[in-house]
Amino acid sequence: MTEHVRQPALFLPHGGGPCFFMDWTWGPADTWHPxxxxxxxxxxxxxxxxxxxxxxxxxxxxxGFTAGAVEKPELIFDYSxxxxxxxxLTWPAPGDPELAARxxxxxxxxGLPAGLSRTRGYDHGIFVPLKVAFxxxxxxxxxxxxxxGLDPELHLAAGRVLATLRDEGVLIIASGMSFHNLRAYxxxxxxxxxxxxxxxxxxxxxxxxxxxxxxLRYWQNAPNASFAHPRAEHLIPLMxxxxxxxxxxxxxxxxxxxxxxxxxxxxxxx
Numbered sequence: 001m002t003e004h005v006r007q008p009a010l011f012l013p014h015g016g017g018p019c020f021f022m023d024w025t026w027g028p029a030d031t032w033h034p035x036x037x038x039x040x041x042x043x044x045x046x047x048x049x050x051x052x053x054x055x056x057x058x059x060x061x062x063x064g065f066t067a068g069a070v071e072k073p074e075l076i077f078d079y080s081x082x083x084x085x086x087x088x089l090t091w092p093a094p095g096d097p098e099l100a101a102r103x104x105x106x107x108x109x110x111g112l113p114a115g116l117s118r119t120r121g122y123d124h125g126i127f128v129p130l131k132v133a134f135x136x137x138x139x140x141x142x143x144x145x146x147x148x149g150l151d152p153e154l155h156l157a158a159g160r161v162l163a164t165l166r167d168e169g170v171l172i173i174a175s176g177m178s179f180h181n182l183r184a185y186x187x188x189x190x191x192x193x194x195x196x197x198x199x200x201x202x203x204x205x206x207x208x209x210x211x212x213x214x215x216l217r218y219w220q221n222a223p224n225a226s227f228a229h230p231r232a233e234h235l236i237p238l239m240x241x242x243x244x245x246x247x248x249x250x251x252x253x254x255x256x257x258x259x260x261x262x263x264x265x266x267x268x269x270x
Contacts, residue, residue, distance in 0.1 A: 004048075004051055004167070004168050004169030005047045005048035005169060006047065006166050006167050006169075007046065007047065007048075007050055007166045007169060007170060007171040007172070008046070008047075008166070008171070008172075008245075008267050008268055008269045009159070009163075009166065009171075009172040009173075009174070009240075009241040009242075009244040009245045009267075009268040010042070010171070010172070010173050010174065010241060010253075010265070010266070010267055010268075011173075011174040011176065011178075011237065011238045011241045011242075011265060011266040011267075012039065012042075012129055012133075012173060012174070012175055012176075012265050013035055013129075013176070013177050013178065013254075013263045013264075013265055014057075014058075014124070014125045014126075014128055014129040014175045014176065014177065015032050015035055015036075015128060015129065015258075016032070016258075016259075017079040017082055017086070017124065017128075018079060018082055018086035018089065018124065018128055019031070019032040019035075019128075020032055020035075020036045020039075020128060020129075020131075020132050021085075021086055021089060021128075021131075022082065022083065022086065031258050031259060032258055034254075034256045034258075035254070035256060035258065035263070036132055038253075038254040038256075038265065039129055039132040039133040040132055040133065042133045042134075043133065043134065045253075045267075046171065048169070049139070050139055050169055050170065050171035051139075051140075051168060051169030051170055052096050052099050052139060052140040052141070052142065052169070052170050052171070053130075053134075053139055053140070053141045053142070053170065053171045053172075053173055054099070054103065054141075054142050054144055054162065054165060054170055054171070054172050054173070055126050055130070055141055055142070055143055055144065055173045055174075055175055056143075056144045056145075056146065056172075056173070056174045056175065056237040056240045056241070057123055057125035057126050057143060057144075057145075057146075057175045057176075057237065058125050058146070058175060058176035058177070058180075058233045058234040058235075058236070058237050059078055059123040059124060059125040059126075059233075060120070060123055060125070060143065060144075060145040060146065061145055061146045061147070061148045061150075061233060062115070062117075062145040062146070062147070062148060063113070063147070063148050064112075064113030064114055064115055064147055064148075065103075065104075065107050065112060065113060065114045065115075065144060065145060065146075065147055065158055066104075066114070066115050066116065066117050066120070066144070066145040067100035067101075067103045067104050067114070067115075067116055067117070067142055067143070067144050067145075068095060068100060068116075068117050068120035068121070068142060068143040068144070069095065069097040069100035069101060069116045069117065069118055069142075070095045070097065070117075070118065070119065070120060070121065071094065071095050071097060072092070072094065072095065073093075073094075073095045073120070073121040073122050073141070073143070074121040074122075075089065075090070075091060075121055075122050075124075075127050076121045076122060076123040076124070077089075077124065078123050078124055079124050089127070089131065091122065091127045091130065091131040091137050092137050093122070093127075093130070093134070093137040093138070093139060093140065093141045094138075094140045094141070095140060095141060095142065096140035096141070096142050099140065099142050099170070100116060100142045101116060103142060103144065103162065103165075104116050106161050106162060107158060107161055107162075110157070110161040112154070112157060112158055112161065113147065117145075120143055120145075121143075122141065122143060123143070125175045125176070126141065126143055126175060129175060130173075139171075144240075146233060146236050146237065150231075150232045150233060150236050152216055152217050152218075152219060152232075152236065152239050153217050155236050155237075155239035155240050155243065156213055156216065156217070156239045156240075156242060156243035157243060158240055158243060159172075159239065159240040159241060159242060159243020159244035159245070160243045160244065161243075162240070162243075162244050163243070163244040163245075163246065165244075166244065172240070172241060172244050173241075174237035174238050174239075174240050174241035175237055176233075176234040176235060176236070176237040176238060177234040177235075177263060178198060178201055178228075178235065178238070178262070178263050178264045178265075179194050179197065179198065179228045179229075179261045179262060179263055180228070180229055180231075180233075180234035180235070181227060181228060181229070181230055181261070183230075184227065184261065185259040185260060185261060186259045186260055187260065188260065190260050190261050191257065191260050191261070191262075193223070193224035193227050193228070194224070194227075194228060194257075194260070194261040194262045195257075195262050196223040196224050197222055197223055197224045197225060197227070197228040197262075198228075198255075198262035198263075198264055200215075200222040200223050201219075201222065201264065202252050202264060202266075203215075204216055204219070204222075205242065205249070205250040205251070205252065205266045206249045206250060206251060206252070207249060208247075208249060209245070209246070209247045209248070209249075209270065212242060212249070212250065213242065213243070216238070216239055216242055219235065238266070241266070241268060242266075242268065244268065245268025245269075245270050246268060246269070246270025247270045248268075248269060248270030249270070250266045250267060250268045250270075251266065251267055251269075252264055252265070252266055253265050253266065253267045
């Protein structure tokens with residue numbers, strides 16, 4: 001029987017559009033270089049090469065959790081207004097229909113709404129950051145949607161159900177942004193409220209699991225929450241990672257202020 005090393009659960013910022021593959025993006029050319037270097041460093045921090053990756057993207061919502069069950073997923077270029085070469089990117093990581101079916105079964109058996117998609121490929125919340133972090137594109141990937149209701153507790157519960165996959169060598173990645181207000185970027189008045197929300201979020205993640213989960217359930221009560229996230233879809237992937245993160249406190253593993261707004265990545269090893 002093959003033994004696998006327990007993998008962490010991660011919350012990663014996926015940047016703006018195809019930002020890591022451009023000479024400029026909404027500001028100086030080096031705006032996203034720190035995030036790119038962070039993503040490039042991830043493989044070296046893992047305990048072993050993952051058997052597979054389960055990726056929850058802030059760019060896919062369905063009426064229930066939906067796992068992509070495609071052997072050779074195509075890329076979904078779900079961004080607009082960028083240079084032509086960014087629509088010709090490739091990242092041929094294989095899918096894992098068997099793992100997708102298992103994810104769906106686990107969620108359903110726990111009483112959570114779940115289904116399969118036989119057509120879903122990799123949206124830019126998946127292929128853009130992972131093309132940087134895992135350029136070899138050899139590890140199988142299963143995309144997992146958010147539930148359209150964006151309920152924090154439901155996504156925390158999904159993470160708890162899926163946590164056992166970590167013991168089987170599956171790396172759970174939540175791909176989103178800890179700050180996502182497109183109208184607020186590159187405005188001087190954004191920096192302070194974004195930093196206040198970021199400090200609250202980091203305190204929540206670094207708390208014990210019961211306190212962390214309670215704070216995340218009611219994240220809308222955080223300082224400047226509605227400013228940081230006018231809509232919650234880029235934050236809710238974090239709930240899945242936190243739910244899968246075990247009992248130990250999470251930790252901040254990256255922080256930057258691209259375009260004047262704090263963004264942070266988190267890791268859960270509990």
